Amino acid sequence: MRLGLAANRLHHATEDAALFRWLRACESGIRELKLDLHAVGRTHDAIAAAGMLGGYPGLRRYPYGREGGLMKLVAEVVGLDDGNPDGSRTLDGAIYLIDPVDPSSTFPEAVALKRQCVIHGKPFVSTVASARDFIELERIHAGFAPDPGADRFFDHRGQTLALIAHDAMKASMLDFATAHFDLLSGFARRVGTGTTGQRLNELAWSRGWPADTPWVDRYKSGPLGGDAQIADLVLERRCQRVVFFEDPHVARQHEADIQLLERAVTTVTDDAVCVTSPTMAARWAEGVAKREMQRPL
Structure with missing residues (x-):
């Protein structure tokens, strides 16, 4: 698997910055999976200066962001042939640890990186928690035993899950909830915005969920502030996981609210x-x- 890798300056500025917290927790998993990490210049240099991933052959250096490094990652998420039959210029996704107050996080190439990952159904990982969760799940899919250090990300009985979908993606959200209803029902609480929340409740009631109890606690619709309400839950650490099916093909009137939730x-x-x-x-x-099946009884 080939992944683009970038981190805003804050996330590699100190010894305990986000990039290094992630690497300390997941370096063994990265090596087990033999991931190729195509790192933008400053991110690569910070990893090398910290002495992390020492001797790892899968770490590749790209130009600095100002020299087009992040733009190259966008193109490679889409996929470039360039006469390379091994697909070496096609990325399987991107890890981009974002500092929401860094101006570069809103540059066109940063926005395009996420958009192209969503369009092509590839992972776009923007937080330390998401990066740790992603590595653990890829380890599980590859057949490795669960890492006890990642258990907190899978303690769903103590977590709140947000389920949000734009209009064109509501059918996909209902399909997802139908296919994984038992898993989603195992969360302590589910929240959603407006119409999506109502449709998910109707689905749950059709499956035997108590008719007088909402399966999803509904907030306002996105354009009326529902995204902002859920962002507040995230900031107060009362919502640990967000499943947000975005439609990247349409202009959105409440773009600022969507960005607010992502920044939270x-x-x-x-x-x-x-x-x-x-x-x-x-x-x-x-x-x-799969991970649950591998856990000791």
Whole structure:
């Protein structure tokens, strides 16, 4: 698997910065999986200066962001042939640890990196929690035993899950909830916005959920502030996982509210996990099921 890798300056500025917290927790998993990490210049240099991933052949250096490094990652998420039959210029996704107040996090190439990952059904990982969760799930899919150090990300009985979908993606959200109803029902609480929440409740009631009890606690619709309400839950660390099916093909009137929720997730980088496409949500759910089967009785 080939992944783009970048981190805003804050996330590699100190010894205990986000990039290094992730690497300390997941270096063994990265080596087990033999991941190729295509790192933008400053991120690569910070890893080398910290003495991490020493001697690891899968770490590749790309140009600095100002020299087009992040732009190259976007193109390679889409996929470039360039006469390379081994697909070496096609990335399987991207890990981009975002500092929401860093201006570069809103540059066109940063926005495009996420958008192309969503369009192509590839992982876009923007927080430490998401990166740790992602590595553990890929380990599970590869047949490795569960890492006890990742258990907190799978303690769903103590977590709140947000389920949000734009209009064109509501059918996909209902399909996802139908396919993984038991898993989603295992969370302590589910929250959603407006119409999506109502449709999910109707689905749950059709499956025998008590008719006088909402399966999803509904907030306002997105354009009326529901995204902002859920962002507040995330910031207060009362919502640990967000499944947000975005439609990347349409202009959105309440873009600022959507960005607010995304910024809230990256603000609490060690605590919030976000999944942004049906493909990746299904892979997460399947990985959780495999991990549960491997846990000792």
